[in-house]
Amino acid sequence: MDKIQIIPDLKQNLEKIKELSGNSSDILINEFVTGGINCALLCCEGMVSTSVITELVLEPVTNIPQQRNVRELFQYIQEKLLLSTDRPTAEDYTAMFRLLHSGFAVLLGDGTGKALAFGVQGYATRGIQEPSGEGNIMGAHEGFTETVRTNMSLLRRRLKTPQLVMELFVKGEKSKTDLCLCYMKDRVPDNLMKKIRSSLDRIRLETILSTGYICPFVESDQFELFSSTGTTERPDVLCSKLIEGRVALLVDGVPFAIVIPRLFCESFQTLDDYAFKPYYATFIRWIKYGAFVMSVLLPAVYAAIVMYHPELLNSTLLMLLAESEKKAPLSIITETMGVLLMYEVIREAGIRLPKPVGGAVSIVSGLIIGDAAVNSGLISTPLLTITALAVISGFVVPELNPPVTILRFAFLAAGGFLGLFGISLLACAVLINICATEDYGFPYTAPLSPFAKKGMEDTAVRSGIRKMQSRGFTVEEYHE
Amino acid sequence: MNEITRNQLAAMLLITDAFALFCFTGSISLITAVGLTAGVFLQMLMAVPLIRLGGISEKPAYIFYLIYLIMWGGLLFGMQWKTSRHIYIPYENSGGIWGKLLISGLIAVVCLYISSAGIKAMGRASLIAAFIGAVCLLTAAVSGLIHLDPENLVRARSGRSLLEELTTGFALSGGTGSFAILLGITKGSSSKNAAVYFIGKAALTATVTLTSVIVAGGIMEITDFPVVTAAQVSQPFPSQRIDSLFLIVFAIFAVFSIAVQAALSAYILGELMPKFVRFRSSVSLLLMIGAAFLLWKVPLNSVVIGIGSLAALFAVPLIVMIFNGICARKGRT
Numbered sequence: 075m076d077k078i079q080i081i082p083d084l085k086q087n088l089e090k091i092k093e094l095s096g097n098s099s100d101i102l103i104n105e106f107v108t109g110g111i112n113c114a115l116l117c118c119e120g121m122v123s124t125s126v127i128t129e130l131v132l133e134p135v136t137n138i139p140q141q142r143n144v145r146e147l148f149q150y151i152q153e154k155l156l157l158s159t160d161r162p163t164a165e166d167y168t169a170m171f172r173l174l175h176s177g178f179a180v181l182l183g184d185g186t187g188k189a190l191a192f193g194v195q196g197y198a199t200r201g202i203q204e205p206s207g208e209g210n211i212m213g214a215h216e217g218f219t220e221t222v223r224t225n226m227s228l229l230r231r232r233l234k235t236p237q238l239v240m241e242l243f244v245k246g247e248k249s250k251t252d253l254c255l256c257y258m259k260d261r262v263p264d265n266l267m268k269k270i271r272s273s274l275d276r277i278r279l280e281t282i283l284s285t286g287y288i289c290p291f292v293e294s295d296q297f298e299l300f301s302s303t304g305t306t307e308r309p310d311v312l313c314s315k316l317i318e319g320r321v322a323l324l325v326d327g328v329p330f331a332i333v334i335p336r337l338f339c340e341s342f343q344t345l346d347d348y349a350f351k352p353y354y355a356t357f358i359r360w361i362k363y364g365a366f367v368m369s370v371l372l373p374a375v376y377a378a379i380v381m382y383h384p385e386l387l388n389s390t391l392l393m394l395l396a397e398s399e400k401k402a403p404l405s406i407i408t409e410t411m412g413v414l415l416m417y418e419v420i421r422e423a424g425i426r427l428p429k430p431v432g433g434a435v436s437i438v439s440g441l442i443i444g445d446a447a448v449n450s451g452l453i454s455t456p457l458l459t460i461t462a463l464a465v466i467s468g469f470v471v472p473e474l475n476p477p478v479t480i481l482r483f484a485f486l487a488a489g490g491f492l493g494l495f496g497i498s499l500l501a502c503a504v505l506i507n508i509c510a511t512e513d514y515g516f517p518y519t520a521p522l523s524p525f526a527k528k529g530m531e532d533t534a535v536r537s538g539i540r541k542m543q544s545r546g547f548t549v550e551e552y553h554e
Numbered sequence: 555m556n557e558i559t560r561n562q563l564a565a566m567l568l569i570t571d572a573f574a575l576f577c578f579t580g581s582i583s584l585i586t587a588v589g590l591t592a593g594v595f596l597q598m599l600m601a602v603p604l605i606r607l608g609g610i611s612e613k614p615a616y617i618f619y620l621i622y623l624i625m626w627g628g629l630l631f632g633m634q635w636k637t638s639r640h641i642y643i644p645y646e647n648s649g650g651i652w653g654k655l656l657i658s659g660l661i662a663v664v665c666l667y668i669s670s671a672g673i674k675a676m677g678r679a680s681l682i683a684a685f686i687g688a689v690c691l692l693t694a695a696v697s698g699l700i701h702l703d704p705e706n707l708v709r710a711r712s713g714r715s716l717l718e719e720l721t722t723g724f725a726l727s728g729g730t731g732s733f734a735i736l737l738g739i740t741k742g743s744s745s746k747n748a749a750v751y752f753i754g755k756a757a758l759t760a761t762v763t764l765t766s767v768i769v770a771g772g773i774m775e776i777t778d779f780p781v782v783t784a785a786q787v788s789q790p791f792p793s794q795r796i797d798s799l800f801l802i803v804f805a806i807f808a809v810f811s812i813a814v815q816a817a818l819s820a821y822i823l824g825e826l827m828p829k830f831v832r833f834r835s836s837v838s839l840l841l842m843i844g845a846a847f848l849l850w851k852v853p854l855n856s857v858v859i860g861i862g863s864l865a866a867l868f869a870v871p872l873i874v875m876i877f878n879g880i881c882a883r884k885g886r887t
Binding site for chain 1: 557559561562642643657660661664667668671672674675676677678679681682683791795796797798799801802805806809810
């Protein structure tokens with residue numbers, strides 16, 4: 075729909091609207107006369123609040139005294155009636171339909187090519203609930219919802235400063251999705267904002283249905299194993315990122331916010347770290363680092379050691395493993411690959427199936443398949459333990475789960491075919507890929523490499539809040 | 555412009571130096587340790603012209619460094635082939651020549667991937683790799699000290715004089731070519747950057763050579779690769795061996811040290827031929843493999859390599875400095 079100007083003649087105008095909308099059933103047109111002028115109030119069914127539109131728009135609008143022409147009528151409405159706080163105008167059908175489809179009531183008058191719109195949105199939305207993926211003990215239990223404006227309010231409630239800027243704009247040729255760029259104007263350099271805006275300008279999508287549609291446009295074109303943009307469903311986490319000079323992008327219809335840039339070490343930080351005592355938070359953080367390494371390497375190292383480097387084991391452990399592997403009919407690498415693949419199948423089934431059936435899947439997989447496979451001698455118990463440990467370790471850093479899953483298989487293949495040598499070679503390739511990951515000049519591996527001593531205060535350990543307070547960290551410190 | 559940090563510069567170069575030490579053939583004695591370490595300080599003094607220049611950026615000099623880097627990369631590639639015989643790599647021992655080719659091919663592929671990622675990314679990765687390597691080497695050193703046999707210090711004999719060991723030190727310092735190029739793209743003061751590198755190198759050389767003498771001093775005469783043997787002999791636990799861990803360090807250092815030469819060769823190629831954009835790393839690596847065949851019989855600690863290192867560290871920068879001085883004087887008059 076190119077920008078076609080609104081036809082001043084009301085009858086022709088309404089015909090045109092019906093034609094453009096394909097006489098869609100959800101477009102409601104109410105024709106009436108007010109102030110002596112023929113008017114029509116348009117709204118989209120289900121998108122507006124009936125009570126709000128009746129009380130705040132219909133009642134006042136129909137009680138307007140006699141006016142000389144439509145121009146005076148619209149002037150009267152705009153200047154003397156405060157029908158809603160959000161009152162944009164439209165002069166072409168593209169803008170008018172966008173407002174209509176966003177839950178605005180649109181007032182058209184006979185003899186004018188202008189449409190007045192009133193924000194009376196009242197569509198059904200999910201309330202603010204606890205985030206499903208970012209569990210937290212001590213912090214807030216509020217998560218983002220699907221409505222961008224609600225999400226904006228969640229941020230504003232936590233950062234009541236004029237430095238927090240939220241820029242709304244529309245993307246998606248068909249979906250006309252509202253996007254909101256959030257940043258602290260005193261913390262983010264103009265240059266970075268310019269670059270991000272120019273990246274977003276490259277979006278030519280028809281629809282934007284998840285954050286995954288946007289991320290490729292704000293990430294580098296290079297092949298990156300780990301994503302250099304993060305997502306969060308927690309407003310408190312996002313606020314901490316904004317304070318650190320990061321930029322966030324809220325997408326209407328998605329309860330996640332995109333964070334630019336994202337660093338590798340951030341995947342191991344949770345809000346709870348800052349609620350506990352530093353020594354405990356440091357301990358937990360190292361548990362997470364260990365869990366990450368285990369989730370990627372444990373099956374591969376197990377296969378490599380058992381197949382090629384048994385001298386690394388002490389004699390008792392070696393005998394134990396030899397005894398159990400002796401009974402297993404398949405080779406260690408086939409066995410490990412099989413167990414890992416089975417786990418992925420079960421996991422996928424558990425996610426996609428309805429919740430009651432999902433529980434049954436867990437029972438079938440955990441008790442029946444697992445127990446039966448071990449009892450029948452198909453899988454050795456140590457291997458099952460190792461695989462389970464690797465998989466559970468992966469849950470500790472859920473955000474990194476997709477690359478970790480693939481890397482687990484890749485390392486297993488490398489370890490199975492070439493032992494520790496193969497693992498080392500692949501580790502070099504993965505390391506260089508991670509180190510080459512960089513967006514807008516922020517290295518993904520900072521503050522580890524390039525090494526920043528100050529950054530270690532919240533990476534290697536978790537320093538006390540008093541110490542961190544005096545530091546005034548912004549991510550700009552890592553910019554190269 | 556690729557810009558790396560001081561730590562990254564040191565990490566990239568120390569990995570190369572450590573790998574050269576791993577591939578060191580012949581005996582190591584206390585005199586070797588002293589000679590090699592003293593040689594590092596001598597190199598530091600000889601690097602003054604280069605430090606004053608702040609790295610090499612002159613095109614005629616680039617040609618020398620390109621040839622040097624390719625030759626040194628080829629030597630390292632060849633040394634990896636020869637040394638890996640002594641380290642247990644699955645498929646290599648059982649697969650014969652095809653196994654060896656597979657291993658070398660894989661190393662080449664990973665080197666190509668690393669070098670094509672660029673110097674900046676490689677610098678960051680080298681820092682992490684160097685840290686991992688340092689942890690593993692320190693484990694070997696500490697476990698060597700646990701089983702310290704002081705008699706090994708006098709028992710081990712290399713049969714070379716202190717002067718000869720100094721020359722050997724230069725021969726093992728093929729990284730000087732990389733140093734000359736990298737110094738120009740490192741942030742901060744050149745003298746500080748160089749000091750960090752040379753002090754790190756002295757510490758590394760002293761640690762590796764002394765650990766080798768302490769651990770493998772008694773069997774030095776029958777050892778082909780003393781550092782490899784020392785890593786294999788030094789075991790911290792009574793009932794389990796950790797020499798496979800050395801395999802990890804060896805693989806990582808081999809890959810990074812060759813990749814550094816390939817990436818820098820590609821960088822110089824880009825400077826010399828700006829229109830040559832694609833496949834620079836591939837061409838560099840192919841040239842290195844060719845050089846490996848050419849230099850197959852040249853030992854790592856030969857005098858020829860020592861002279862090359864000396865030229866890269868001292869002679870060429872000095873010539874460039876004098877030439878620049880003459881040009882500047884002519885420009886003024």
